[in-house]
Amino acid sequence: MRVLVPARPEKGKRMWSAQDVARDQVRRQANGLDVAAIAEKVAEAAVRERETAEQLRGNGSFYEFEMDRERSAAIWLAKHAEWQRVRDFMTTAGWGVYEPEQDTQGSVWAREREERRAGAVAAQGAVGARRGEEADELRAEVWLSAASGRRFRVVADRAGLRPSQVLAQLAERIVVGEDGTVSVPPFTPSQ
Structure with a gap:
């Protein structure tokens, strides 16, 4: 009999989209700038949008450390759009300088980003806690003789469990004596 343990789950996706990154950076960089500086x-x-689009098509070279061409191009596309939005907003509102706190749409997006960040940080903390617990776990592949495997299957069937569940319960009850002997007190496997 062979007992296998499933693999770990895949890593999560990016926390922020290209638009999120662009909006956050523009909001911070635009603070206090006048309309001419925004232009x-x-x-x-x-x-930069045009350059990264050309580089994405293979018409230019990226620096060696820029690994994700699509992401870089998407961020510059989004930054261009966000700078235009800020410029248009300031012109319409008649502002002399940009004040992020007074930009209602930008503030809504900033709150949404912060909520997603807080949620992602909490989720990452939970993953870290699980990984800490997993560090103490033992994942094993066990090969049993035909006779032992049959006994395990019979015990598991009677308890309504899988053989790996019976093995896990057995392992949880291991007692190590002072002299290093290993034993398991009698128990009845249960769900």
Whole structure:
């Protein structure tokens, strides 16, 4: 009989989208800038958007440390759009300088990002706690002789369990004597 333990779950996805990253960066960088400075940022973002799009198509070279071309291009596309939104918002509102706290749409997005971040941090903490527990776990593959395997199957069937569950219950009850002997007191496997 062979007892296998399932593999660990896959790692999670990114916490923030390209739009989230762009909106956060623009919100911080735009703070206190006037309309002329924002217009310069729009022009700069347009250039970077075009460059990363060309590099994505293979018409340019990325620095060696830039591994994710699609992500970089998506972020610059989103930054360009966000700088334009800030510029248009300031022009419509008649602002002299950008104040992130007064930008209602930007503030809504910032709160949503913070909520997602807090949720992701909490989830990561739970994963870390589980991994800490898993570090003490033992995952094993056990090969039993035909006779032992048959006995395990009979015991498991009577208890309504899988053989691996009976083995786990057996392992939980192991007693190690002072002289190093290993024994298991009699017990009845249960669900």
